Amino acid sequence: MSDFAAWTQACQARMESVLAAWLPPAHIAPQRLHEAMRYAVLGGGKRVRPLLAFAAGEVAGADPERVQHAAAAVELIHAYSLVHDDMPAMDDDALRRGKPTVHVEFDEATALLVGDALQSLAFDILASQPLAADAATQLNMVQVLAQAAGSRGMAGGQAIDLASVGKPLDLTELEFMHIHKTGALIRASVLLGAQCGTVTDATTAALDHYAKCIGLAFQVVDDVLDAEAPTATLGKTAGKDAANNKPTYVSLLGVARARELAQELRADAHAALDKLGAPAARLRQLADFVVERTF
Amino acid sequence: MSDFAAWTQACQARMESVLAAWLPPAHIAPQRLHEAMRYAVLGGGKRVRPLLAFAAGEVAGADPERVQHAAAAVELIHAYSLVHDDMPAMDDDALRRGKPTVHVEFDEATALLVGDALQSLAFDILASQPLAADAATQLNMVQVLAQAAGSRGMAGGQAIDLASVGKPLDLTELEFMHIHKTGALIRASVLLGAQCGTVTDATTAALDHYAKCIGLAFQVVDDVLDAEAPTATLGKTAGKDAANNKPTYVSLLGVARARELAQELRADAHAALDKLGAPAARLRQLADFVVERTF
Numbered sequence: 001m002s003d004f005a006a007w008t009q010a011c012q013a014r015m016e017s018v019l020a021a022w023l024p025p026a027h028i029a030p031q032r033l034h035e036a037m038r039y040a041v042l043g044g045g046k047r048v049r050p051l052l053a054f055a056a057g058e059v060a061g062a063d064p065e066r067v068q069h070a071a072a073a074v075e076l077i078h079a080y081s082l083v084h085d086d087m088p089a090m091d092d093d094a095l096r097r098g099k100p101t102v103h104v105e106f107d108e109a110t111a112l113l114v115g116d117a118l119q120s121l122a123f124d125i126l127a128s129q130p131l132a133a134d135a136a137t138q139l140n141m142v143q144v145l146a147q148a149a150g151s152r153g154m155a156g157g158q159a160i161d162l163a164s165v166g167k168p169l170d171l172t173e174l175e176f177m178h179i180h181k182t183g184a185l186i187r188a189s190v191l192l193g194a195q196c197g198t199v200t201d202a203t204t205a206a207l208d209h210y211a212k213c214i215g216l217a218f219q220v221v222d223d224v225l226d227a228e229a230p231t232a233t234l235g236k237t238a239g240k241d242a243a244n245n246k247p248t249y250v251s252l253l254g255v256a257r258a259r260e261l262a263q264e265l266r267a268d269a270h271a272a273l274d275k276l277g278a279p280a281a282r283l284r285q286l287a288d289f290v291v292e293r294t295f
Numbered sequence: 296m297s298d299f300a301a302w303t304q305a306c307q308a309r310m311e312s313v314l315a316a317w318l319p320p321a322h323i324a325p326q327r328l329h330e331a332m333r334y335a336v337l338g339g340g341k342r343v344r345p346l347l348a349f350a351a352g353e354v355a356g357a358d359p360e361r362v363q364h365a366a367a368a369v370e371l372i373h374a375y376s377l378v379h380d381d382m383p384a385m386d387d388d389a390l391r392r393g394k395p396t397v398h399v400e401f402d403e404a405t406a407l408l409v410g411d412a413l414q415s416l417a418f419d420i421l422a423s424q425p426l427a428a429d430a431a432t433q434l435n436m437v438q439v440l441a442q443a444a445g446s447r448g449m450a451g452g453q454a455i456d457l458a459s460v461g462k463p464l465d466l467t468e469l470e471f472m473h474i475h476k477t478g479a480l481i482r483a484s485v486l487l488g489a490q491c492g493t494v495t496d497a498t499t500a501a502l503d504h505y506a507k508c509i510g511l512a513f514q515v516v517d518d519v520l521d522a523e524a525p526t527a528t529l530g531k532t533a534g535k536d537a538a539n540n541k542p543t544y545v546s547l548l549g550v551a552r553a554r555e556l557a558q559e560l561r562a563d564a565h566a567a568l569d570k571l572g573a574p575a576a577r578l579r580q581l582a583d584f585v586v587e588r589t590f
Contacts, residue, residue, distance in 0.1 A: 024446055024447060028447075029451070029455065029471075030446070030451045030454040030455050030458065032454065032458065033446055033450070033451060033454035034446060037446060080411075081411075084407055084408075084411060087384075087407065089382075089402075089403035089404045089406075089407055090404050090407065107384075108384035109384045109385050109457050110454070110457075111384075112379055112382065112384055112385065112407070113379075113446075113450050113453055113454050113457075115411070116375075116376075116379060116410070116411075116414065116444075116450045117444075117445050117446035117450040117451070119411065119414050119415070120414070120441045120442075120444040120445035120446070120448075120450065121441070121445055121446070123418045123437055123438075123440075123441040124438055124441035124442055124445060126437070127434045127435070127437035127438040127441060128438050134430065135429065135430035135431040135433070135434050136430040138430070138434055139422045139430050139433055139434055139437070140422070142418055142421070142422035142434070142437050143418075143419055143422040143423050145418075146415045146416070146418040146419035146422060147415075147419055149411075149415040150412050150415035150416055150419060151319055151325070151328050151329060151332060151408075151412035151415070151416070152319060152323075153415075155328070155408050155411045155412040155415065156324070156325045156328060156412070158408055159325040159327065159328035159405070159408050160324070160325050162404050162405075162408075163325065163327065176324075
């Protein structure tokens with residue numbers, strides 16, 4: 001196993017236990033809600049956002065014992081968005097991470113409440129123990145996550161996505177949507193990981209640019225995989241974008257040019273890290289991972 | 296107009312402008328989401344939770360310029376819960392505050408995202424400017440609100456409520472549900488208002504007991520009104536609890552005993568304030584208001 005593969009596995013295992021510890025036990029009332037929250041979060045997922053937080057934490061000299069909680073908060077926001085996104089009123093999807101979606105396995109009302117409660121838990125975690133050098137920085141972390149999740153971040157991106165179904169978006173509009181829908185939370189992952197340690201403004205700016213490139217690359221690759229990979233590999237329903245007549249990088253650019261664009265974004269992401277030296281090694285590897293992944 | 300009526304009107308007007316300023320303008324993208332967020336929050340509501348926050352702030356000598364932001368955060372959590380609660384997967388209600396509910400006026404997907412984005416905005420507000428004596432206290436305010444909103448608070452209460460439809464709950468189980476469903480956020484309103492100022496542990500304990508009594512009284516009165524008041528007065532569909540075969544204080548105790556219970560809870564709430572003297576005058580009046588209201 002490569003050093004990077006071992007690191008990602010270790011981070012993923014750590015996140016599984018951190019998330020399992022934060023999620024209320026399924027035997028505590030309301031049991032069905034807690035069972036469904038655990039079902040939605042545990043036992044799957046690439047944990048890309050936590051990996052980014054840990055890698056950014058290395059640049060900032062942050063203690064992983066702190067980063068893991070910030071990473072859990074970001075991952076819970078991501079997990080809640082998937083639960084709500086899969087519901088009949090949104091994407092109406094029955095499969096996620098190779099398992100029935102929450103509203104299929106439980107019911108719609110439970111899925112709604114699972115998402116709501118996971119969002120609350122994310123902010124509970126960010127506020128519940130020292131994660132940064134001082135409380136003022138940590139309060140800023142709360143704000144960073146809240147804005148990334150909100151109507152001018154992820155939730156806003158979902159709204160733009162919904163409004164775009166069947167519409168001929170151009171590349172600028174598609175990018176605008178993705179900067180909100182997935183980019184905002186990926187950016188927050190990197191920034192929160194760094195805020196657990198100490199960084200200069202110049203480093204923050206570099207990390208921010210890196211995160212923007214990675215966020216878009218992630219989406220471009222997602223679109224390529226949705227168009228090309230079989231459902232069994234993805235663990236979610238493939239070919240949904242085309243079936244829903246959703247604009248994607250593939251529908252706008254074709255597969256070949258979309259693949260090229262992902263490579264260009266990777267190069268930009270690497271360039272943003274140029275001045276950060278050895279501590280940014282994991283972030284460089286993550287840029288490669290995001291672009292080269294097949295699931 | 297009584298002094299208390301003038302105070303509530305002033306607080307309500309202040310909240311309307313504070314909330315209007317925090318909510319993203321409807322001309323900023325995504326416009327439809329922002330329009331729906333403003334529709335869900337502005338132009339109605341008794342603002343009971345903000346009133347409690349302002350009144351608790353008076354006990355703590357808190358600056359109303361600070362309390363108003365904490366109050367806005369709590370009110371946004373309340374507003375998001377109403378939007379999600381009204382959706383077809385939950386209570387399936389078409390009328391709220393005398394207007395069509397968000398999923399009726401807009402659509403279900405928008406209602407889902409409105410609720411999600413309002414919750415994020417609540418935490419954004421709590422973290423965005425100094426509200427307490429120090430940042431550590433303010434971080435604790437984030438935690439208080441997150442826990443009140445989450446699976447062991449309001450969202451958990453909704454789950455217990457859903458699971459109880461058609462079941463013969465006893466009084467203890469009904470109280471357990473309401474302590475979560477409405478009590479947790481009412482408690483948070485009082486605590487957050489106080490945390491904007493300075494209070495002793497003994498005062499916090501007294502406020503906490505007051506809040507618990509008020510929260511239950513609020514629900515008991517809600518059940519009485521649902522059973523007795525016409526829809527036009529309530530601004531929401533009356534008689535829904537009986538129609539849905541939901542256990543209520545009225546179905547368990549009858550109207551007469553439920554009214555008595557509300558009076559007993561008011562007396563308990565007043566007693567909890569005994570040692571707090573004149574600064575607790577508004578909290579006393581609010582206990583009266585909660586029990587005597589007809590809408």
